[in-house]
Amino acid sequence: MAKYKEVANEIRKRIKSGIYHSEEKIPDQESLAKEFGTSRVTVKKALDLLSVAGLVYTIQGSGTYVKKNAVNLAEQSIKIGQNVGLTAAAGERLELKTEVLDFNVRFPDEEECNQLSITKEEPVYDIKRLRILDEKPYSLEHTIIPIALAPNITKEILNRSLYDYLQGDLGIVFGDNRQTVRAVKPDDNDKKYLHCSNEDPVLEVSKVMFLERGTPLEYSVVHHRYDMVEMSFINVSREGLLG
Amino acid sequence: MAKYKEVANEIRKRIKSGIYHSEEKIPDQESLAKEFGTSRVTVKKALDLLSVAGLVYTIQGSGTYVKKNAVNLAEQSIKIGQNVGLTAAAGERLELKTEVLDFNVRFPDEEECNQLSITKEEPVYDIKRLRILDEKPYSLEHTIIPIALAPNITKEILNRSLYDYLQGDLGIVFGDNRQTVRAVKPDDNDKKYLHCSNEDPVLEVSKVMFLERGTPLEYSVVHHRYDMVEMSFINVSREGLLG
DNA sequence: TAGTGGTCTAGACCACCCT
DNA sequence: GGGTGGTCTAGACCACTAA
Structure with missing residues (x-):
């Protein structure tokens, strides 16, 4: 060191x-x-x-x-942009599960091309997963990944951990990421899988994850149950940076 | 330079x-x-x-x-943690107004003592303001500031800009800040001032602003209309930092 | 093996704070 | 004016990449 x-x-x-x-x-x-x-x-x-x-x-x-x-x-020591709602809410051991709702391959739409800097001819994985904590569903993840960047994803991998596969098996190193947070009304999937009523708000987090070299790797939109997830982040003031 | x-x-x-x-x-x-x-x-x-x-x-x-x-x-060049929803949504000139709904002095409650690292005997300002963009209210700010740290706040100052007063007139230098974002159901004030219906979600942002030396200066809880404000931030990966 | 970035040193000078 | 942090240099050595 x-x-x-x-x-x-x-x-x-x-x-x-x-x-x-x-x-x-x-x-x-x-x-x-x-x-x-x-x-x-x-x-x-x-x-x-x-x-x-x-x-x-x-x-x-x-x-x-x-x-x-x-x-x-x-x-x-909260890492910037990290979800802390879960760990904060759960003092003891808890059972985390993932259910793969959908796993497809297709061509990207315009928004996805835009976010991932790819053309309409570069196929992507389209993954929908439900996160469950102690039998209670708390977030619904919709993930888009260019096939070229992360080949050979299987349903079995999604059931374990996608990030473990990308980082561990493929040796991919993550770089920066850009997130946008909104409050939205629940859509049909939120009602179905997150058990949201019409009056339950949803915390929507859009994220683009970049590789070390600046290539967009993943575009995801995650819907969180309002009563189970919050996001915290610390902004460190930096005066010395540029002019 | x-x-x-x-x-x-x-x-x-x-x-x-x-x-x-x-x-x-x-x-x-x-x-x-x-x-x-x-x-x-x-x-x-x-x-x-x-x-x-x-x-x-x-x-x-x-x-x-x-x-x-x-x-x-x-x-x-989005500054981390900065609201970009407004500037992004508004292409042309727009009229920003602030309405002071409430301006009081009192002793802090337990939560406020906790967030601001003060005792129950140190009085605070209690400020409620409504932000209006082109005649449309978009956020409701509840701000708590220890009187000792920012003396002589007046309603007139609040109508102009509190931050201008703190930074410009008092010469206060802001340091880090810590924010937490949630989606919540609208409360009575949201319905009254932000014209939220029961089904309109609210984006709630809690923030503690610290001074350069680490003293908490301000604790605020802001409610944003879901259809007018979103928050974006960029997480720069830093590998070289500590172990 | 050559090229390139990462780290470290000793010494120097300046800018700023405080008394 | 003494104390302290901010910046800069020239040179050195090491670690890593790429051919």
Whole structure:
């Protein structure tokens, strides 16, 4: 592991364990460099990581300080854009199941061509799955994937884990993703599979997942039951980025 | 402006203008350093910025490449967590208005103490505002702010812009924020002010805004009309961060 | 094996905060 | 003016890719 990451982890450990208190100024970069037997540039790089992680802030000419909410952030460590509704709602063991409702191959429609940057002649998988938690259905996933990018998907794979197959077996590395969240009225499928009444709202999340190189891999629209899923995310302020 | 930012902006300009094409390898760091009359470390720092911005990716031992979707990202430049529904929906000029429904001072309840890290004895402002776009109400904001952190708020300020007052007049610098999004059923106020029917879902966004130092400044719960607001955000994958 | 990115150092200078 | 963070350099070595 790179030295600046080691230094960052050590300092993070000290913050979490209270050796560096909340709101307190931590030693200056020169001292830290001497303590860790490294150069100041390396210490600076470590502190930058912690700054992006929201644990510390620096004031030029004054010093580096532990943020008031640093411990909270360090503990919850919510990944940006990740669904936390489920894990939060479920304290104990719970039974997660997936039911494959539909698994087809076809040509993409206009919206899908647009989202996935493909032509109308490049076939895609069309996958509909129902997610079930402790016998209660909580979300309905509609996933579109170009066949060329993820060949040989089978129903058996979908019953296990699609992401495990893509990452593990195919060795695909995910990159960025873009999501849009809306509240919508339930459609027929929501009523049928999620047991939504006419008055039950639905949390709709559209997502495009990109590969490391920027190629769109997957376009999905997921409908969540309003009373079982929420989405949380943390926006870290970044001043130093571009102009 | 720092040299590494200048270099980053210049390279970004070249990507946007097509001088460096999508999927193409850009010159190696040594060459760029020579061209810009700087050191390789500085070029590396510039490329790191562009990498975080999602414009390029690097493969150690191979080179630095322009992402396939780089131009899209560069153009839309959606700030993470920002509402884009409105600007997207409105092509032309539109009239934005704010109506102050309620403006009070009181002691916080338990939830508010929790979110704002304050005691029950620290008074807060309780603000309810209605946002109106072209005569159509689209969101209902409930905002809680500790008086100690933002003194002398007046109804007149709320009619103009609260954020302008906080940032401009008080010189407050915002830091991170944490948001949670849900779909909920409309309550009485939604029906009254947003003209929601029983079957109209509501997009509820809870937000805690922190100051630079990690102090919670504002806790807000906003209800959006489902047919006028959506939220988009981009998750940039970061592999290099911590372990 | 050559090319390229990732990391690290020591020293330097500047900008800013605080007293 | 002393303390501290921000930036920059030149050179070095290592890790990885690609042929």
